Amino acid sequence: MNSRTDQLKALDRLLTIMDELREQCPWDKKQTMQTLRHLTIEETYELGDAILDNDLNEVKMELGDVLLHIIFYAKIGSETNDFDIADVANAISDKLIHRHPHIYGDTIVSDAEEVKRNWEQIKLKEGKKSVLEGVPKSLPALVKANRIQDKVAGVGFDWERPEQVFEKVQEELNELQAEVTAGNTDEIESEFGDVLFSMINYARFLGVNPENALERTNKKFIKRFQYLEKGAKQMGKELKDMTLAEMDVFWNQAKTND
Known part of the structure; x- marks a missing residue:
């Protein structure tokens, strides 16, 4: 690992490059905080993907992209004399010490x-x-x-035990089913939201991050479905022309390869 001196040199190098790009590059010169915002959100999601994939080299690269955006915002702030990167670092340091x-x-x-x-x-x-x-x-x-x-x-606004939260999940499911049976469209949406909210709360009690859990399932489904598509292609068939029984064969094969 790099020494603290080398780490500081690397950050100084990045600050210098940012100064040069802001002065010389047509694209970088025209950027504002507003134009960077959606790109920052995108970079954050890409970092999240790399973390979920446990691809540490990609995590390193995506952290660089996020760091660039932080440096970029600080540079823009310095141009209007509102704040610079030192102010940003000192503000978070002061907050961490206080908290x-x-x-x-x-x-x-x-x-x-x-x-x-x-x-x-x-x-x-x-x-x-x-x-x-x-x-x-x-x-x-x-x-x-x-x-x-x-x-x-x-x-302190919380349940005491996971069993209590699970009972709440069951209660919300029953209320949802009652509205489905009654055909109350507006109430169905409301009760469905309550079910999701209670499930997310239960995940917290189980020590599970619901976002990570759902994305893990998304990735698993994508992998299995693409295996199914590949199998259909090898058979010379379109998915719409296959029976559910034929699809299940490939789906079950995909599950064994998880």
Whole structure:
């Protein structure tokens, strides 16, 4: 691994390159925070994919892309004299020190859960009116639900045991089925949302990240379906012309190859 001196040299090199690109490259010169925003989101998802695939070389490359965007935003901020990369680094350093009194102060904690509870209480003391203020509005609904539940749990609004959460899941499923039977379209959507929300909460109690779990299933389904498509092609058939029994043969073969 590189020494701290080499790490700082590498960051200095990147800062210098960013200065040069901003001055000389037509594309880089015209970018704003608004034009970079959607690209940053895309890069973050690509990093997430690499992490799920456990492709560490790709993680390294995608982290570089995300770091570039951080440097880019800081460069733009410096051009308007609002902030630069030092301000960004110092701000997060100050926040980390303030929110870790068990490291930089005399607070004593017993485990990671107590650290999380203290974190939320400290943020409220900083002026936040709600523990949910920090949940981005633009988060995908599944991720947002997980963050909402995690944050309110941090201030004690939570179930005590996984069995209680599972009972809630069953209750919500029963309510959904009742609305399906009654044919109440609007209520079906509402109750379906309640089922998903309760399942996400149950995942948290099981120590499962629901986003990762669903994406793992997505990848598994894609792999199996593409195996099915390949098998159909080898038979000289279109999927629409195959019976379900014929499809099941390839699907079951795909499952054995997982």
